[in-house]
Amino acid sequence: MWSKKQKILKKIIPLTILFIISLNSLLVFIPTSYNQLKTEKYTNLRISGERRYSEQWIDNPTFSSLESWVPIEQGDPSDFDAEISNGQGNYILLGEERTFSEISGTPKENDWKNVTNPAFPAPPDFNEIDEYGCEVNHTWIDPDDPIQSPSVHWVRNITMPVNMSDYAITSVSISAVINASVTTDSGNNADGFPFIHPGIDTELDFPAQQGDYDSVRFYVQISDLERNEVHEVAWYQTVDLGQESPEINNITDSFMEKKTTEALKYYLTSLFERDNYHFQITLGIRIKCVDNYNYDTDRWDSLRIKSCNLSFTYQKKMNQFAALSWNQVGRKISNSSDILVTGANFTFKYKIDQSWPYLLSPNSEIRVLINNKQLNETIKLSSAPTSFQLAKPTGFDVFSLISKGINISVSIQVFLADYFLLDHPIVISIDDVYLDISLVLIYEDILTEPELFRILFIIASIAAVCLGGYLYAYQKILKYPRPVRKVRKYRFSLRKTKSPNINITDRKTAFNLAYKRIISPTNKYIRGKPSELKPESKKLMKEKEIEQKKQKLEEVG
Structure with a gap:
């Protein structure tokens, strides 16, 4: 016979087995590994299947029109121009060399303006511009003439055709020709006797008052329009003009002295930094009459600037870090978790119309940017071919630059990494631009992953209950033969207070x-x-x- 304790254990053991089985079936579906937890962001992924495909993302890849492509400049806009023509996108480096030569030959009256020299405002007796150039004559008579240093200026304002801040002066040339004639003997005094050392006195005339002598200075100046910065670039200073013995009463056509080319470049550059478009050139003559004797008379018969030539060349500056991009903003990749990006390949063809000036700019290159993120690989312009070829035969792997949920922007940029001067244009072209994105589409299904786990858990729970129920029934009933079951059933019925139904x-x-x-x-x-x-x-x-x-x-x- 079973004791009371044994009967209690007999009931508890099957229930305990049922509980353990149910608990194990639950734990099977609880994510316990790190990898499972790491992939929780894909909770809603469908489980029925997937479709892999590739899609080309660039509109108008062959530049058949202006549609879809926008040029974007970085830095000085004067360095680049952009155009689409003949089915290709062009980057035009605006290299250029220009020459200034407006100041040339004999001065013309219509081009020059007579003005006062602010340092020596007294004018000479006569000045003009004729067909032979700029001329002055003057006579100083001591002691009644106060004008001992007459002077005259002819100025011309120059306007440049371009902004000179975008250019650098590479060479300068200036030349000016003068001639002069004077009177060395002024005649007799009031008593009818010749003057001692009359007329223009030079050092070799040994005048009574030595240390300073009669002279004339011809000069050319350049300045800003307000004359806040003035540079004398050419000059001629007389020394022996008017000398009596041996007599020197004229100077035939002679060139002025001039500054060095480097000094001239520096002066012009400095003036254009003040004013990017304008400067002023001045032709000047200044007479110096020194009172070397009582009753001195100086006669300057003709002082002339016969010609002036000023020319310079200037080349286009290519500014460091200037860039031009052909840019396109495309479609979005859906941010849905049903779409995965598995790869992206970017290809394009490029060429240059002439060899790149490597010595001037060895570091300039072509860059690729996707969603404003630069690809690590670049292409040096020094290696650019003169006919179209793929920038990289296998294409660029840009998978790491692709983002979902935003418009995908593509930019091909020509980047100038150095400062240099360029005296001619260069054209870089691109064509056949393609961005192939590999995608995986997860098929939608009725059951998502959490729902599946829920159903499997329910099925497992039912199976566990059935199994536990069977084990309990086996322990209580099924392990006995049928006759024994009848006896046990009859025994249990005798314990009931009600009499069993009896059929005779x-x-x-x-x-x-x-x-x-x-x-x-x-x-x-x-x-x-x-x-x-x-x-x-x-x-x-x-x-x-x-x-x-x-x-x-x-x-x-």
């Missing part, structure tokens, strides 16, 4: 029921064809049936 069967009915159960196995023999059984078999079968009936009757009786 009479002897005849019980006999008939027993008879039917006994003969039911032999029906197949009875219903068979007589011809199918041999005589010996029929006799043997009949004896067996009689023997079985006797045994059954004895059991029932």
